[in-house]
Amino acid sequence: MRNAPLGFFDSGVGGLTVVRAVQQLLPAEDIVYLGDTARVPYGSKSPETIRQFAHEDVRFLLDQGVKMVVVACNTATAHALPSLMERYQIPIIGVIEPGVEAVLADPGAQRIGIIATRGTVRSHAYQHALALRRTGLIIHATPAPLLVPLVEEDWLDHPSTHAALHTYLDPMLDRGIDTLMLACTHYPLLIPVLKAFLPDGVRLVDSATTCSELVKSRLTELDLVSEKTDPGSLQIHLTDLSDQFEDLSRRFLSRSPGRIQRVSL
Amino acid sequence: MRNAPLGFFDSGVGGLTVVRAVQQLLPAEDIVYLGDTARVPYGSKSPETIRQFAHEDVRFLLDQGVKMVVVACNTATAHALPSLMERYQIPIIGVIEPGVEAVLADPGAQRIGIIATRGTVRSHAYQHALALRRTGLIIHATPAPLLVPLVEEDWLDHPSTHAALHTYLDPMLDRGIDTLMLACTHYPLLIPVLKAFLPDGVRLVDSATTCSELVKSRLTELDLVSEKTDPGSLQIHLTDLSDQFEDLSRRFLSRSPGRIQRVSL
CATH class of the missing domain: 3.40.50.1860 (Rossmann fold)
Incomplete structure (x- = not known):
């Protein structure tokens, strides 16, 4: 075996x-x-x-x-x-337990942004697993359904992707997230673009x-x-x-x- | 019956x-x-x-x-x-025969742009059906895979959609198309946006x-x-x-x- x-x-x-x-x-x-x-x-x-x-x-x-x-x-x-x-x-x-562990590996993580498919966000699986492990977290989860087709089209650094990132991420950046969880296995390909897009001090986490x-x-x-x-x-x-x-x-x-x-x- | x-x-x-x-x-x-x-x-x-x-x-x-x-x-x-x-x-x-009929309803149609899914473009079904019916047509077919998820997200007038339309349509507009065939049943919802986007003189055709x-x-x-x-x-x-x-x-x-x-x- x-x-x-x-x-x-x-x-x-x-x-x-x-x-x-x-x-x-x-x-x-x-x-x-x-x-x-x-x-x-x-x-x-x-x-x-x-x-x-x-x-x-x-x-x-x-x-x-x-x-x-x-x-x-x-x-x-x-x-x-x-x-x-x-x-x-x-x-x-x-992939969710490891993702949650990765988020909480930083003891200072407090305001967590999560982007995922509509199905993952609606399941509340991440929100639930995070809340069980650390009290007082502020969690913002947003479905980002366009990111999968944009990654598949290889439009990683395309104006269409930038506009989508603004729509999905600006509201959570305005709320001061310190961590962004990439809760979809397609998203790691966006890491270089996201590193340039996010302000300093926002930690990127993926579960792979x-x-x-x-x-x-x-x-x-x-x-x-x-x-x-x-x-x-x-x-x-x-x-x-x-x-x-x-x-x-x-x-x-x-x-x-x-x-x-x-x-x- | x-x-x-x-x-x-x-x-x-x-x-x-x-x-x-x-x-x-x-x-x-x-x-x-x-x-x-x-x-x-x-x-x-x-x-x-x-x-x-x-x-x-x-x-x-x-x-x-x-x-x-x-x-x-x-x-x-x-x-x-x-x-x-x-x-x-x-x-x-x-839906292809009626779409082709609609394109050719204008006897002056000569330079035809087609947007569709990757599968429809690759099948050459539209290109073939058009070429059989009128000789001398110049046909530009482009897969536009992002338009379906953009329509489903209801981002009809979103910067992400405008950027996608530029990428898909600018090359065929540069080649002087006189007709644009919307070869996917999702696209009619984009007609108002497309009317504003396309220059005067480009005829929009959908098969519905x-x-x-x-x-x-x-x-x-x-x-x-x-x-x-x-x-x-x-x-x-x-x-x-x-x-x-x-x-x-x-x-x-x-x-x-x-x-x-x-x-x-």
Whole structure:
């Protein structure tokens, strides 16, 4: 079981930002990734539909013999993680707990801005997890639905993206946030633009790095770290394949994704 | 059979702009509408996946006993219409033929700009249909993938939308287009913004109006016009339901959509 692959799933290819972080920390682990590109995005859909899709995604990964499932999608974590953990025996990790840990790693963090899909914001999963851990936090969560298509269009430094950032972020900057949580796996690609956009003193947090640390500590705790020493493999499975998804995979992974397989759920 | 409903389908709720036009022209017809909101959008997905979804959509409408199917989605028309017409006996109408007719209604139209989803542009369905009908046309087709999420966000007159329109349209305006074809059922909501944006002398064409005329003439030809005189009913079925989809339905239909039913395909 130790040498079985880690399983990751996301609504699309954004979760490859989490895969990249895990590969850097745990280079010997084999990874199976499922992106449900035939039904992407999940962020605008209803909780029931997101849960149904997430269960289908996990069943696919279980059939691949994975030793742990990483829900590399904030929307799916927000709506489906508890019901997935209830249903399946396998260890399952989401991206929200690590994101919240990363926010609270700064003991001075007090005024937290969160940008995410509509589904993630409406779930109140981040707001709830933060409020449970530190009293007196002031939290501003804003759905930023245009950022995913803008990232996918590769309009990172485009006037359209700047105008969208002003609409989404100006109200929370006016309220003096000290931390901005990027609560969607697409957003790390915007980090260079956001660094230039945000005033000094606003800390940017994304969950990919912290999530990889949690994966490592859970594997160690459960005695499931791979014994292999060669670099691990990465198998990407998508429910729809197109040139655009291949190109996006390359950008999210920062290297060639290798051969991508199309699968049906 | 004459009094059976008309069936419409789209990847989401954009096709309601076509329904609205048909209701104005044929107010006594009952209408069954299917929006595949659980898998929306189709425009970024592969031809095989779009065809598979379109066949599932038509089978749902056939089960509802419709007398004719209107493919109220440019992407699905572009990729699936021929295979749907081959498979099913029922009359099936797409939005591309009427769009092309509308463009060519002006005998002077010579330099045609087309904006659409990535899938519609890549299919070359519009380019092909135009080139077959008039020689010597100069056609500029550009994928405009951000316009659908911008319309859905209701950012019609937002700086982000203006910046996107500049990126998509300036190159074709520089080439002197005389006609701009809005080849996506979401775009009619942008008509007021586009009228202000485009220079005088560029004609705006969308397929909703022409499509409703084609529906009427086909029904007449096939002796399928409803004999009812009361206003027809509209039943909307969506594969995913959320507040956002209800709100969008209201905007695309310009009135209350009534009770929307969630269905599985």
